[in-house]
Amino acid sequence: MVNIKDVAKNANLSVATVSRYLNKNGYVSKKSSERIEQAIRELDYKPSSIARSLSKKQSNIIGLIVPDIKNPYFPELARAVEDMAWSYGYTVVLCNSDEQTEKELLYIERLSQTYVAGLIVTTSLMDPSVYMSINTPIVALDRIIDVAIPTVATDNRKGAKLGTKYLLTNGAENLLCIRGPQGLKTADDRLTGFLEATDEQGLDPIVVTTSFDFKDAAKVIEQTLMLHPQVDGIFASSDTLAIAALHIAHKLEKRVPEELQIVGFDGIALGEMVSPALTTVGQDLYKMGAAAATMLIEQIEGKEIKQTVLNLDAQLIVRGTTRKEAAK
Amino acid sequence: MVNIKDVAKNANLSVATVSRYLNKNGYVSKKSSERIEQAIRELDYKPSSIARSLSKKQSNIIGLIVPDIKNPYFPELARAVEDMAWSYGYTVVLCNSDEQTEKELLYIERLSQTYVAGLIVTTSLMDPSVYMSINTPIVALDRIIDVAIPTVATDNRKGAKLGTKYLLTNGAENLLCIRGPQGLKTADDRLTGFLEATDEQGLDPIVVTTSFDFKDAAKVIEQTLMLHPQVDGIFASSDTLAIAALHIAHKLEKRVPEELQIVGFDGIALGEMVSPALTTVGQDLYKMGAAAATMLIEQIEGKEIKQTVLNLDAQLIVRGTTRKEAAK
Known part of the structure; x- marks a missing residue:
């Protein structure tokens, strides 16, 4: 049975280094890590033996x-x-x-x-x-x-207020908030922040509710934008909802951001993949x-x-x- | 301690129904399920008791x-x-x-x-x-x-051939294949299918390698399209890679699909979210x-x-x- 000494020998490293590597306990250079991985593969060092050396904690x-x-x-x-x-x-x-x-x-x-x-x-x-x-x-x-x-x-309330204010200072006047599910605290807080920003300006925005699902949201947004063509700024309670809004804007041939500005919330990688890339309130x-x-x-x-x-x-x-x- | 009988009584259903529900073993109507869920919440029926009734299998x-x-x-x-x-x-x-x-x-x-x-x-x-x-x-x-x-x-080879042929019958002449990592069988097979389709037409396509990461791919695609502006058809080895190509096309102001056609592979939900929505070889x-x-x-x-x-x-x-x- 192959053991940790064999791995160390094959990798031309000390047992202590291999042990540190296996236990993720202390520094091992990238080069040494690669040599250890190579040795593990070459010797067909079995998972069970690795596990044994790792089983110091009862459950990790x-x-x-x-x-x-x-x-x-x-x-x-x-x-x-x-x-x-x-x-x-x-x-x-x-x-x-x-x-x-x-x-x-x-x-x-x-x-x-x-x-x-x-x-x-x-x-x-x-x-x-x-x-x-x-x-x-x-x-x-x-x-x-x-x-x-x-x-x-x-802080969802504060973040939503920040995003909404940015829409307002950028000239949006007829705002739509696509809020997430009612009763979900995250979505409720984001709505509160949105309304704080619009209240401060004495505005009377439109608020629609949808699940966080892309297709559900797209349907709701399309209906809303057909009913209210004057909407020129959308604050969405998540990036997925914002991307659904962008998708519908393309479908209805509304130019983004010239005719319609959109701000999302979350900061997921997807927001960078769409065109134009999404302005959003990013969480870390x-x-x-x-x-x-x-x-x-x-x-x-x-x-x-x-x-x-x-x-x-x-x-x-x-x-x-x-x-x-x-x-x- | 609340038990299954209490839940059944509260939900006004038989113990057998609640048991079927808890064990996911047999039919329970949506309405009954909702009543059971409500009862579980109202009575604060504890996970441990649910688990006990579910612990028929050693490990599930x-x-x-x-x-x-x-x-x-x-x-x-x-x-x-x-x-x-x-x-x-x-x-x-x-x-x-x-x-x-x-x-x-x-x-x-x-x-x-x-x-x-x-x-x-x-x-x-x-x-x-x-x-x-x-x-x-x-x-x-x-x-x-x-x-x-x-x-x-x-069948990745067959699927890739299908997607590539579609590009060719749609008038694309200067093809680019964005293949995934070399040595990954999935990506290798898709490249083989792509090349089978282009070989049949006696074409000499461009092939570039990238990881499946969006940002890595976007960089490679941008460089390639700058070097080879004549490319009018892209077959990508995954939808993420295809969406990266679409993103770069927007950036370089190439009209899709008029000047550049793109076909992806996978059929993930994201393909429907971008604009224009992605043509792809969809896996089930x-x-x-x-x-x-x-x-x-x-x-x-x-x-x-x-x-x-x-x-x-x-x-x-x-x-x-x-x-x-x-x-x-």
Whole structure:
């Protein structure tokens, strides 16, 4: 049976270096890492032996529950959680609750009672007491469940106000807000921020509700723009909704940003891929995911958490769906 | 402690119905499901009790390993795996190997030696012997590892030939193929199909290599189109690459499809969101994911697998990035 010494010998490195590499515990240069990987392949060093050297912690798996894996926002958050977790020697398993209470309950149950060291939840379908009764360290990410649960989120109200004000200072006068599902705190807060900005100007904007699904949203937006052709500025409660608005604008042959300006929310990579690229209120998704992982691992390892609620500011990312010749 | 009888009483349904619902075992109407969910919430019926009624199987968790969760192709596959698994009473945990051998090994190891009933892998970084030595049922999805491992995939060569021929019959003469990473069988097969179609016409197309990452691809495509402005047809090895091409076409002010036609591969939802919407060679992602889940569960439950290799045909999905006034 091939062992760690064989790998070290083949890679012409010390056992300590290979061990550091396998345990992700300390620095190993890129070049050495490559030689170790090569040796692992050449010697057909079996996963079981790697696992043994890694089994110092009872469980080093973190469960991450997301409401909709097809919404590109969540894979980006997941990626950040994973990177940070990995640097601490943890791996992440991802579960999709599909916005169903039953699935969410089942995942939380199966994960927490069996093998995960902790949970990060980006869903909030159930009563806060359910999350609080879980006998496993937990962190809420993106959605606030209860003050008693360590939380990483963005100040959605403030961000939405920022995005809406940018539309107004850029000359938009007839605003439409495409808000997400009612009762979802994230979407509710973004609407509040939007209305704060329009109220300050004494405006009477149009507000329509849709799910975060692209096709549903596109339908609602098309109907709304047909009914209200005067709309010249759209604030959307997510980038997916904003991209749906852009898609419909093309379909209705409205020039963006000349006739219609659009601002999204989230800052997902997709916003850079469309044409024109999307102006948006960007959350620091990487920072959010990484902070949630750190907070969880501090709990798991019995350390005191320095900060239990992290409420990050969103930043305006100006791209092509708003006018450049802005206001002062 | 609240139990299943209390839930049944509160929902005004039989215990059998609630049990069927909880175990996803047999038909429960939408209306009854809603009443049960409501009762669970009202009574604060705890996950632990649900889990107990569900713990008939030793482990009913399936592990799904994907190479890059941020590539929208994989969440769509995952969604299908999950739907089918759920209908059999299984849940799915998703792991992102990040195209790193080390991570893939570690996930396979941690998952297979601890708690999953089976694995679906959409990665193929390691030697086939590693996958074959895993002491857990396994299915390869999207990437072919070895004939000895049950596999669900698309006929990539045939699909690529179909897409390329469509460009040619639509009047494109100076073709560019944006192939994915060299050595990745999926990308290699798609290039082969592309070249078969251009060879039949005696053409001498341009072929460029890029990773599947949007930004990397955009850079390569921009350089290529600057160097070869005569290109009037692009076949891309994935929809993400095709969307990068569309993005660059907008940037270089090339009209699509009038001056430049683009065909992608995969059929992800994103292709419908861009403008013009992407013509692509669509894989039946839902069917692929569902078939892989079924094949795996048949193995887990000791049934004979009817078919060990499922090689599905891709279909041309004609949208806006190719000319409509096609050929005869």
